[in-house]
Amino acid sequence: MEIKIINGPNLNMLGKRESNHYGTFTLADLEKELTSRYGKQADLDFFQSNSESDLIHYIHENGPHADGIVINAGAFTHTSIALRDALLAAGTPFVEVHISNVFAREEFRHVSYLSDKAAGVILGLGKMSYFFAVEYFLESSGQITKEGI
DSSP: OEEEEEEOTTGGGTTTSOHHHHOSOOHHHHHHHHHHHHTTTSEEEEEEOSOHHHHHHHHHHHGGGOSEEEEEOGGGGGTOHHHHHHHHHHTOOEEEEESSOGGGSOGGGGOOSSGGGSSEEEESSTTHHHHHHHHHHHHHTTSOOGGGO
């Protein structure tokens, strides 16, 4: 099973910004933990960019070949119809994740251009949002069972 884990703008700054919303872990910490836990069950491929264009190109090139996409589009969640269109064009199921509870934050963060097309949305659970998204894809493909978690 191949799962693409895509992170948008400013997620490269995890561990350095707004720890009250995002915690103190870094993106590298998160990737290491995900690989350690799920690397034997799935081919996890990580990508992060602050550029909407780079994210779209990555999805165009890699999304159609994946079994699932876990995406934290950051601020592009609330603004990017182009990112939504790229995910739809890829034709690969995706789960939208957010580290913070966007509904407990500014009102402009309450709008998502991705949620209505996502297989699911997981938010507000810190880095566990990613873990649950990967587990969703593994369980739905029969790669793991509850006992394997």
